[in-house]
Amino acid sequence: xxxxxxxxxxxxxxxxxxxxxxxxxxxxxxxxxxxxxxxxxxxxxxxxxxxxxxxxxxxxxxxxxxxxxxxxxxxxxxxxxxxxxxxxxxxxxxxxxxxxxxxxxxxxxxxxxxxxxxxxxxxxxxxxxxxxxxxxxxxxxxxxxxxxxxxxxxxxxxxxxxxxxxxxxxxxxxxxxxxxxxxxxxxxxxxxxxxxxxxxxxxxxxxxxxxxxxxxxxxxxxxxxxxxxxxxxxxxxxxxxxxxxxxxxxxxxxxxxxxxxxxxxxxxxxxxxxxxxxxxxxxxxxxxxxxxxxxxxxx
Numbered sequence: 001x002x003x004x005x006x007x008x009x010x011x012x013x014x015x016x017x018x019x020x021x022x023x024x025x026x027x028x029x030x031x032x033x034x035x036x037x038x039x040x041x042x043x044x045x046x047x048x049x050x051x052x053x054x055x056x057x058x059x060x061x062x063x064x065x066x067x068x069x070x071x072x073x074x075x076x077x078x079x080x081x082x083x084x085x086x087x088x089x090x091x092x093x094x095x096x097x098x099x100x101x102x103x104x105x106x107x108x109x110x111x112x113x114x115x116x117x118x119x120x121x122x123x124x125x126x127x128x129x130x131x132x133x134x135x136x137x138x139x140x141x142x143x144x145x146x147x148x149x150x151x152x153x154x155x156x157x158x159x160x161x162x163x164x165x166x167x168x169x170x171x172x173x174x175x176x177x178x179x180x181x182x183x184x185x186x187x188x189x190x191x192x193x194x195x196x197x198x199x200x201x202x203x204x205x206x207x208x209x210x211x212x213x214x215x216x217x218x219x220x221x222x223x224x225x226x227x228x229x230x231x232x233x234x235x236x237x238x239x240x241x242x243x244x245x246x247x248x249x250x251x252x253x254x255x256x257x258x259x260x261x262x263x264x265x266x267x268x269x270x271x272x273x274x275x276x277x278x279x280x281x282x283x284x285x286x287x288x289x290x291x292x293x294x295x296x297x298x299x
Contacts, residue, residue, distance in 0.1 A: 003150040010079035010107040014203045019225040025105045026052040028075035035076045043233045046083040058118035062088045062097050073105030074110040081108040086116035091141035098145035125214050132171045136178045143179035157182035165192050169199045176202040193217045197228035206232040228259035
């Protein structure tokens with residue numbers, strides 16, 4: 001398969017020295033808004049995608065993940081990192097998943113060492129990881145199945161949490177040796193977070209989970225740069241505040257009979273939405289064809 005501009009861009013990003021925030025999104029609209037504001041890479045994380053479908057990541061199907069990814073990659077030009085969980089099975093299933101996901105335009109596949117089927121209890125921090133040997137076999141399956149080597153592999157290991165820091169670093173470096181391009185991990189303490197980029201022999205992708213219940217450190221972009229991280233996901237940065245704002249508006253409507261929204265600003269807000277979705281371009285096509293009576297091809 002021929003490489004895509006988004007995949008080439010992602011390879012450039014992870015090969016550089018600049019820290020890149022990979023904002024957590026869940027659909028084409030949130031991805032397009034992120035892109036319009038200057039975000040260089042978005043992350044379709046399982047937490048966000050599951051929430052958008054009113055379920056949990058472990059219950060999502062590969063078809064659902066692939067369909068969401070196709071919609072998002074069609075809406076933006078920036079790289080899209082996609083969480084494919086534990087790969088939806090054993091190495092054979094991982095190979096099929098890889099071929100399907102490669103066709104979605106994803107710039108990077110994130111695969112992890114949780115058991116499959118994954119359990120919803122991981123939300124509570126009760127995680128079950130497979131052996132390093134089994135995880136390495138899955139990574140090698142992705143490498144063997146992809147036809148475009150520029151589609152990156154982000155190996156997420158939770159061994160730091162289930163077995164210990166040293167074991168997590170060892171697993172991460174074995175993943176890189178097996179063909180992973182980048183490592184995602186979740187250090188347990190500030191000291192571990194500071195040491196991780198030094199001990200892992202490749203670019204590291206941090207889980208900057210604001211609101212996590214486990215005391216995992218949260219950093220600023222400047223701090224990430226100083227520590228040596230290449231990227232970080234922000235899985236709750238949009239989902240949590242958007243949910244709260246939705247609840248506020250709905251509560252006003254239910255309790256007061258009015259949304260409480262500033263009507264003098266609503267027209268401008270709608271204009272921004274229509275600019276984001278590209279409505280002016282659609283108007284032009286119609287104006288040049290059906291609205292003008294000229295049914296020739298649009299210019």
